[in-house]
Amino acid sequence: MKIGFIGTGVMGKSIVFHLLKEHTVHIYTRTKQKAEDLLTNGAVWEETPAALATNCDVIFTMVGYPEDVLNVYTGEEGVFTSASEGTICIDLTTSKPELAKALFEKGGSKGIHMIDAPVSGGDTGAKNGTLSIMAGGEERIFREVLPVLETFGANIVFHGEAGSGQHTKMSNQIVIGSTMTGVCEALTYAMKSGLDPEKVLASISQGAAGSWSLSHLAPRILNGDYEPGFYIHHFIKDLKIALEESKRMGLSLPGLELALKSYEQAKDIGLSEKGTQALYKVYEDQL
Incomplete structure (x- = not known):
């Protein structure tokens, strides 16, 4: 199967490596130099999304923002x-449900x-x-x-019509927004x-407070590792979409609003390019 992949960032690059084990993979990303290791390992470079599409049966996209998704599919060289x-396009980007429906129709x-x-699942997943x-x-x-998705996914669920994903x-x-706020506040x-945070983490991560964020990201915080598995500026984008959709449905979600406010504080102090666990630094000056 000839597969195309557009957007080889932090997560996309690892996904392509998995796909290369079983398929020919054509790639396009905005900065070719960042994909050199993929090309060395057998990926085929394409100059534009349109050029990629002419050679592929299945096309994955994983880009930053809804406007990027729209351009990749409907732009002049989309x-x-x-x-x-008959081509199958799979957008892995976290984007707007309404855009997913529009692209499905188009x-x-x-x-x-x-x-x-x-x-x-972040960079680890x-x-x-x-x-x-x-x-x-x-x-x-x-x-x-589904067999292609199983190359890089372990928990794969079909939820319904376009936009359901x-x-x-x-x-x-x-969930992640509120959970990460809780993790940072608990460590603070x-x-x-005066407690040993390593011991606290060992106690609470195995009890009712346990979560993926507590088990995988709290240790990074304690090690001073704020490098991105998922960028804060992308997470803010996601939370804004969630809040926009919530308001459209007439929902009031104060936990979501608080999480967005906290992450915007992190952005304001220069943490936009760090991982979501860097939210902890918003609280650090209280210690």
Whole structure:
């Protein structure tokens, strides 16, 4: 199977490495130099998304923002300008549910199948091939590409019509936002009270307070490791989409609003390019 992959960032690069084990993978990303290790390992470079689309049966996209998704598919050199009828496009970007629906319809008018399939698990999940994948679109097409998704995903669930994957990812991000706030506040409290934070983490991570963030990101905080598995500026984008969708549905979600406010504070002190665990530094001056 000829696979295309657009956007080889922190997570995308690891996903491509998994795909290369079983498939020919054509890639495009804005900065070719950042993909040199993939090219060395057998990936095929394409100059534009449109050029990539002419050579691929299945196309993955994993870019930054909804406007990037829109441009990759519908721009002058976008995928839809040259993809053949029957091509399956899978957007792994966390984006707007309404955009996922619009691309599903636009692609469908050209005989191109669209699946919105945002992922969760960060850089660790991408490297280990254990990402959670939340899919929306046409179930028949999802079943067709499921073996490819299983190359880099361990928990893969089809949720329904186009946009359902994005709505599920919003639920995921709402949990993470509040959870990371709790993790940072718990560590701040433990340190201020004079406890050994390593011992505190050992106690609470195995009890009712346990979570993925507590087990995987709290140790990074204690080691002073704030490098991104997922960028703060991308997480702010996600939380804003979740808040926008919540308001559209008439929901009041104060935990989500607080998480967004906290992460915007982190951005204001220069942490935009750090990982989500760098939220801890918002609290650090209280110690």
